[in-house]
Amino acid sequence: MxxxxxxxxxxxxxxxxxxxxxxxxxxxxxxxxxxxxxxxxxxxxxxxxxxxxxxxxxxxxxxxxxxxxxxxxxxxxxxxxxxxxxxxxxxxxxxxxxxxxxxxxxxxxxxxxxxxxxxxxxxxxxxxxxxxxxxxxxxxxxxxEISHIGLGQAEVEKVASNRRILGPDGKVQYVRFSSCTNPDAVAAPEGVIDPNVKLIAFYDGDRPVASLTYYATHPQSYYREGDVSADFVGMARAIRESDVPEVTHVHFNGASGNVAAGKYNDGSHENRPVLAGRLAEGMRKAWDNIRKTPVTAEDVAWEVLPVAIPPRDTLMEDELRALLEDKEANEGERVRAARDLSFLTRANGGQKIELSCLSLGDARVLHMPGELFIEYQLAAQAMQPEQFVCMAAYGDYGPGYIGTSISYGQGGYETSRVSRTAPEVEGVLTEGIAELLGVKGSLKDAPATQVPSLIK
Known part of the structure; x- marks a missing residue:
């Protein structure tokens, strides 16, 4: 509990x-x-x-x-x-x-x-x-003082697409990153995503005070050019600030470890405002779709569940320390070793990571670590279909990518190269999500149309 x-x-x-x-x-x-x-x-x-x-x-x-x-x-x-x-x-x-x-x-x-x-x-x-x-x-x-909350959602068109395109053998054939020019990868279906942006608004009577939005996608259009930018998600947020300036707009990234804009983004500078406009339009529609209800402090609850994230068995402490201490090694690889070692030593030392859930009327907001795969978000929604379930991932970044159990055998960048977690992480996190939502469930409880890669 x-x-x-x-x-x-x-x-x-x-x-x-x-x-x-x-x-x-x-x-x-x-x-x-x-x-x-x-x-x-x-x-x-x-x-x-x-x-x-x-x-x-x-x-x-x-x-x-x-x-x-x-x-x-x-x-x-x-x-x-x-x-x-x-x-x-x-x-x-x-x-x-x-x-x-x-x-x-x-x-x-x-x-x-x-x-x-x-x-x-x-x-x-x-x-x-x-x-x-x-x-x-x-x-x-x-x-x-807040008298009401508002809940709204809307579909965001032509932004998110799954990064991992499976071939006939069930393995990753293409990784469709944040930008993509491979015609076969671009032509492939969107794949498993959550198309909706969700919004929770806070009101003082008729006056809106704050807006929290949740949408799952890697947030970059182009990068590695020496710029500093909040990219298209920050640009979309700024558009909404201009539209509704009296409100504090706070945006959270959902479970988007395996979701990016690659199907709809070729990496050109001109495409950043296009993606921003599409996300902002989804945010606007969610705002227009708000269902407003009275709220008091009695309608709010907060639960925290510490869990032990299992480290990947390919992370070997002696090897990582040797690489870190090797002055002839590539500097970037030594930095990577330090990051891997940080998570490994904390996990092996019994350090747990906290999952949490905010209950706010009919809304449930789950707070999760790492670069979580979208299947966790979809499964959480399927566990409580009558409630307004949002997810904010990218909390403690120590674990890096967190895939589903099956994904570790499928290949691909996220789980074959850079994830620090073991396949058993799926059971740990889905049990934690279910407990916080007050239900019993797993990723396989999600409809096959939502999580096809897990239904075999």
Missing amino acids: AVFSTALAEGPLRIATFNVDATPPLGSPCAYMPAERILDPLSARGIVILSDEAPIVLCAVDWIGIGNAAHDAWREALADAAGTDIHHVSVHVLHQHDAPTCDLSAEALLAEQGLGGKMFDMTFARRTIDSVAAAIREAVSAPV
């Missing part, structure tokens, strides 16, 4: 919102190369849900990943600022690739080898955490 569970007290529901700049300075490391130009600013934004019980903090950051000890540091700082505990704080990234990453565990290992600062700018990271904490302290001093 869930270790931490909070049912909020009777009375009014209040929220505080925050929005802080999270743009790295020029010259500092980003995910793939140093920042040379700022195309558009990055942000860390979210809400604090307040009542007579422990505040709940939800935060979304325009970075590629926040993992291991860095994820702990973010949550600890935000918890202190909001006057709550770490178990009531959920921090996620949107996973833009022209953006920083942050892993304090890996940084400590790299610093021991004279590679400190190669992965990210420590001073900038600490400054950003402090800025977000300061914004939360200010925001919770003047919260807004």
Whole structure:
């Protein structure tokens, strides 16, 4: 059963919102190369849900990943600022690739080898955490009372497509990345995706205060050019800010480890605003489709379930340490070894990762780690078809890609090369999702039309 569970007290529901700049300075490391130009600013934004019980903090950051000890540091700082505990704080990234990453565990290992600062700018990271904490302290001093919530969803057309295209032998024939020019891969069907963007809005009477949106896709159109950008998801969010400027807009990336825009994106610069417009249009339709209902603190609950994520048996501690310490090895490979070793040592040391679920009237919002495959999101929705189930993935980035059990034998980039988790992760996470949703279920409970690769 869930270790931490909070049912909020009777009375009014209040929220505080925050929005802080999270743009790295020029010259500092980003995910793939140093920042040379700022195309558009990055942000860390979210809400604090307040009542007579422990505040709940939800935060979304325009970075590629926040993992291991860095994820702990973010949550600890935000918890202190909001006057709550770490178990009531959920921090996620949107996973833009022209953006920083942050892993304090890996940084400590790299610093021991004279590679400190190669992965990210420590001073900038600490400054950003402090800025977000300061914004939360200010925001919770003047919260807004919430009388209603609104739930809406709409289909997003021609953005998401599954990255893994299987051949006749059941193995991955093509990996259709964020951009794709292979005509056969482009012509292949969209595959398994969640086509809908979901939206939760908060109202003070008739006045909208905040909008949380959830959509599952890798968020990049093009990258590796030295730019810093929130990419097309940030651009879509900005469009909605322009359309509804009185509202704080917070976007979360869903379970999109195996979902990207490759079917609809050739990587040209001109296509970024096209994808942004399509996502923004889906967000607008979801807003127009809102079903509004009264809400009090009694309608809110928060549950947390720590789980042990099984590391992949191909991760060998002695081999990773040897590579990390090899001064003749490629620097990028040594950085990768530090990241792998960070997750492995924490997992082997008994460190658990927290899953959580926010209940808000008829809505259930699941908060999950890593680059989760879309099948987990679809299965969660199938477990509770009568409820409005949203999922925010890309929480603790330590595990990297998290595939389904069958995917580890199918080949492909995600599970044959870079995932740090074992196939048994499917059972751990689906049991956790089912428990948080108060049901019994697994990925195979999802309809065959949703998860065809799992129904054999």
